[in-house]
Amino acid sequence: MTEPSYREMWENLNLDIEAHDGLLEVLGKFYGDIYMSQQGRLQGMEYLDFVLSEVHGLRVKELIDAKNAGRKIIGSFCVFVPEEITLALDAIQVGLCAGADAGTEAAETVVPRNTCALIKSFIGFKMARICPYTESCDLIIGETTCDGKKKAYEAFGEMAPMHVMEVPQRKEADDRVLWKAEVLRFKDKLEKLTGKKVSAAALKKGIKTVNDKRRALQRLNVLRAADPTPISGRDVLLINQISFYDDPVRFTQSINTLCDQIEERIDRNEGIAPAKTPRLMLAGCPMAVPNWKLPYIIESSGAVVVSEESCIGTRNTRDLVDESGETVDEMIDAICDRYMKIDCACFTPNNERMENIKKLAEETKVDGVIHYSLMFCQPYTHEAFKVEKTLTQAQVPMLSIETDYSMEDVEQLKTRVEAFVEMIS
């Protein structure tokens, strides 16, 4: 019965109410089909179901309440934006809508048609006025991780308050210098915005909070890979997706509670799928809410996803910030070091990613890998070739998928995935 108050909130955010209603309807139906239809889900998932059902409601209300209390909302589309610093300034960092076809026609008036679905999506959501997160932001942080985003932020910057961080393209000493300068520029920008200064105590706490979130997700990543696998790949994807929206402390707590339940299930040797179900790893581009297409196809094709190598997966949680720093500068250095470990395809070379994929495939005992690239995403479509080479050497079969957010290729994808699953069974 909270609906009416949300409506007023959405109106105050200047959302296109009718279009937004339509979006929520589709999202709800999609979620019902893909998530609620699952058998044997863990009780702890109820919390995630609740969060997702309130993703445009309660969580947005929290943000608005925080704004009214003087806190700032920082939006981002990328794991390179250091949440530790945002939290140290008592601001809130949220991921913005980028996972559905919305406003595509409008988006194509400002960026090329041959742009990946994720980029067209965040521009489309903005132009169609249907993302309450984007509309709540005091500042949106872009980054130069790919040509598509780098140039799209120029157009986006004409519609929303933006700050762009330069992510270097190599990982040498001079790149580390550039990256530190960019992290400090980000800190300065947020300090100006919030009217606060980053203190050592607050930054230490920020680092701890984000590390705790990563530790909970690391724990989940180990548990999910048990054999038989105790939780569906879809559910873990959802958890990773929600990690970008939810309050970090509350989220960490919930995930640890869920992990306790998973451990009990593992102790009982219970799985979410029958024994001998082929185990797959998903690798590649991030999947933003509600981009659940491929995991759903995979898990409806007789396989289960037991590990996910993407920004909305292990890439964002694998490395922690060293917690031993005491001064702000020491902690900033620790943050820089940690973020420069990210094995994004924007780096050249990016051999760490090959090593990390091989390692994750071994650790999670997968029967095969599905490499997922968004169409027109140059960094990941290029690296798909290298990943395949690496996995072939490790004798792990790989299927390379290139797709977008449309539903037109679902049948075709299903055929390819089924054939792959059959091959590795």
Added chain:
Amino acid sequence: MTEPSYREMWENLNLDIEAHDGLLEVLGKFYGDIYMSQQGRLQGMEYLDFVLSEVHGLRVKELIDAKNAGRKIIGSFCVFVPEEITLALDAIQVGLCAGADAGTEAAETVVPRNTCALIKSFIGFKMARICPYTESCDLIIGETTCDGKKKAYEAFGEMAPMHVMEVPQRKEADDRVLWKAEVLRFKDKLEKLTGKKVSAAALKKGIKTVNDKRRALQRLNVLRAADPTPISGRDVLLINQISFYDDPVRFTQSINTLCDQIEERIDRNEGIAPAKTPRLMLAGCPMAVPNWKLPYIIESSGAVVVSEESCIGTRNTRDLVDESGETVDEMIDAICDRYMKIDCACFTPNNERMENIKKLAEETKVDGVIHYSLMFCQPYTHEAFKVEKTLTQAQVPMLSIETDYSMEDVEQLKTRVEAFVEMIS
């Protein structure tokens, strides 16, 4: 009658002789149709015709002779590679084949299908073994100007000796620091390769030589824009293309001789096209030999190209290196400053390019601009939107073309160009 000796040379370079013969045949026919068919060409173009006809013959022989004399050959695909330093080490810098569909099928086994034609071309030429320049190189210099090239160089680096320079993505103080480090790294690499050290005298001479080449092309760019225009856009494009292959001193001399002839023609008020022929600027992606498709279509549609804003155009010649430096470090700084002025779409923001285009449109009194992007080239397809906005404000009509190296869309392009020319006439 030099043919047999070339054949031996090509065999020694391990070219696929049959495929290479086929390429030369197509190139010759194409050149005949597009260039030799022109009326009223300047006598000085004979030199260019000769150079082009010997592009895989005499010039390659010169390179091989230079190699045998102990000089090194440095290949590149980009105007960010500082030829001044190459020359200072008595090495030779050449542009590599990237302008024709060749070996595309092979290329698509190592880079995605949705890669621009230029990138697929340089990989295809390598895999098909038909570029004598690529095969002559002691070292090939890549750069991180776009995702496509950045990632393709990883694959290319497995086939040829490569060194990749990181081009920063912004133009702030920290980026200048990174770029200087990269220029010094390039210098170190070439010093190791050549076994020489860059001396102040040699670098001063290198700077002078490259500046003289730029000055000759600047002179040409002013003269070509006379009304009536004294030289076809195709011929000027060819000159710019050859500037990447030919010996710089000889080339500069020839272009200055040609400019003397153009001045005489201008004095006689003679043009290459009838008075009132619509004057166009080409802006956007570079056109490598033999990518003459669009200029030919334009100049067969009743218009003439009087200015070209691209890397194989004004972008490479607009700015000179300051010649006042006396020490190596002063000159390296001057080189860094000059290269950081390049208004490549890889930068964000890249507002200089908008200003430069507006200025060039005014200076060369164009009736319209054709913006040319290679399909899947994200930086330039994105900037096409900004260029159009800029030109609309300046009341200059613009047509945006996105194409590749195939001939399949020639009729369609012709229809669009003709309609545009008619509109602005």
